[in-house]
Amino acid sequence: MTRNNKANIANDMAEVESSAGFPSSLTSATLPPPRTRIFKIIVIGDSGVGKTCLTYRFCAGKFPEKTEATIGVDFRERLIDIDGEKIKIQLWDTAGQERFRKSMVQHYYRNVHAVVFVYDVTSATSFRSLPAWIEECKQHSLGTEVPRILVGNKCDLRESVQVSTDVAQQFADSHSMPLFETSAKSPSSQGGGGSCSSSDHVEAIFMTVTHKLKSQKPLMLSQPSGTVAGGVTIHLDRGRDGARGWACSSC
Ligand SMILES: Nc1nc2c(ncn2[C@@H]2O[C@H](COP(=O)(O)OP(=O)(O)OP(=O)(O)O)[C@@H](O)[C@H]2O)c(=O)[nH]1
Numbered sequence: 001m002t003r004n005n006k007a008n009i010a011n012d013m014a015e016v017e018s019s020a021g022f023p024s025s026l027t028s029a030t031l032p033p034p035r036t037r038i039f040k041i042i043v044i045g046d047s048g049v050g051k052t053c054l055t056y057r058f059c060a061g062k063f064p065e066k067t068e069a070t071i072g073v074d075f076r077e078r079l080i081d082i083d084g085e086k087i088k089i090q091l092w093d094t095a096g097q098e099r100f101r102k103s104m105v106q107h108y109y110r111n112v113h114a115v116v117f118v119y120d121v122t123s124a125t126s127f128r129s130l131p132a133w134i135e136e137c138k139q140h141s142l143g144t145e146v147p148r149i150l151v152g153n154k155c156d157l158r159e160s161v162q163v164s165t166d167v168a169q170q171f172a173d174s175h176s177m178p179l180f181e182t183s184a185k186s187p188s189s190q191g192g193g194g195s196c197s198s199s200d201h202v203e204a205i206f207m208t209v210t211h212k213l214k215s216q217k218p219l220m221l222s223q224p225s226g227t228v229a230g231g232v233t234i235h236l237d238r239g240r241d242g243a244r245g246w247a248c249s250s251c
Helices: 003-017 051-060 102-108 124-128 130-139 165-174 201-216
Strands: 037-044 073-082 085-094 114-120 148-153 179-181 232-234
Touching: 037 051, 037 130, 037 201, 051 073, 051 085, 051 114, 051 148, 051 201, 073 102, 073 201, 085 102, 085 201, 114 124, 114 130, 114 201, 124 130, 124 165, 148 165, 148 201, 165 179, 179 201
Parallel strands: 037 085, 037 114, 114 148, 148 179
Antiparallel strands: 073 085, 073 232
């Protein structure tokens, strides 16, 4: 990781962490022009379920040609316009492998606005891991007011499905989460009953979360409107061992 990347990460973390509200000294008469809000969304789940591919698809618009196991965390950002307001979606693509996430975990969960749990529909093991991921969120004091969604990825591999939509939907219902089944690889794949019928599920998933956050959160200061920053990666040393549910608006 370069010195610049480290500086960017520090800035990005500071931005997210400072987006909690207006400085108390500001009055309506002295408020600066509207700024871009940042929504920090963390994407978690077992290694290999496709977190990098999903976040890359949403931010870069395509399936990555090749991926490697995430070490620490990757940031991906996309600036979107909702009803005339510019919103920066900051996706934190977290490492699924325990040894690559250990020392970063506290950063993942700080000032999180929403959580996306991902499992692989062709891996019953990744589905069985979900309670542990939910427990990890709980241990980091993520309240039920933080929107959560469940995503079953790799729906394009129809012949290899191990997790049925019914079972996934029951799990999602029991945790008050909406379920989406999708494919980062084949955006037009049609998921099962819990998913949206949109032709581009990945887009729908993150846009749904953003709409939810926008409707839930009052306008806050974060940073001046500007261009979307590129991805930034925090790497750990390779040697280390390392409420009620809410509806999917577009369903
Ligand atoms: N067929 C298919 N393969 C996918 C899909 N999404 C991801 N993959 C493949 O699954 C493998 C793992 O994808 P990643 O996105 O790196 O997985 P990850 O969850 O980020 O893994 P970690 O970084 O280790 O936590 C890669 O070989 C991807 O090409 C999908 O929707 N369909």
